[in-house]
Amino acid sequence: MEQELTRAVPYVVRTSGIDGHGLFATAAIRAGERLTEYIGEKISKSESIERCKAGNNYVFHLNDEFDLDGDVExxxxxxxxxxCAPNAEAEVSGGERIWIVALRDINPGEEITFNYGYDLDDYRDxxxxxxxxxxxxxxxxxxxxxxxPQTG
Ligand SMILES: [Zn+2]
Known part of the structure; x- marks a missing residue:
């Protein structure tokens, strides 16, 4: 029996005050813990450019050759x-897989966040x-x- 599969995940999807839905911790999560894999479709850089142009915000840099489109069920x-003050980060492992890893201890009820790492292209959008x-x-x-520009 695969024990890992029977262990309940320590988070749930709920409505978020930030935007739409969010992922919220339902149990204590320790710093460094891998929360979930960012899974998706492996696509070429040219395909990636097309999809980003079309407004897909789920494309992730994987390596020099491929990106990962996480817009999948x-x-x-x-x-x-x-x-801007995330408690988790996306970590590319071996240029092949992406993991969401806790940056610090996360308490039950906290929303799990990471920095999307966008560049300056059209950042005002x-x-x-x-x-x-x-x-x-x-x-x-x-x-x-x-x-x-600083607004404060
Ligand atoms: Zn912010």
Whole structure:
């Protein structure tokens, strides 16, 4: 018997104050714990560009050759919202698989978030509503925050 499959996952999909649906912890999660795999369809870079142009926001960088389109049924990680002060991150393992990993201990009831890591292209089209003290107002990888005009 596969024991891992019988263990209940420590989160649930609920309506979120940030946007649409979100993933919420239902049990204590420890820093470093792998929460779920970000699963999807492996696609070429040219296919990826087409899908992103068409407004698909679930495409992830996988390696130099391929990206992963997470807009598939069964990818529970696609419900995770972006935050400027996330408690989890997306980790590419061996250029082949993507895991959502807790950055710190997460308490039951907390919404699970990660930084989507968007670049500066059309960043104004992706406002952030994470509501944290660190919010820069847009969904952006932290390395680009210095390029965003300060509003506060
Ligand atoms: Zn934010």
């Amino acid at each position: 069964g990818n529970i990680a696609r419900f995770i919202n972006h935050s 992706h406002p952030c509503r994470c509501g944290t003290d660190r919010c820069v107002g847009y969904i952006l990888a932290e390395e680009y925050w210095v390029h965003v």
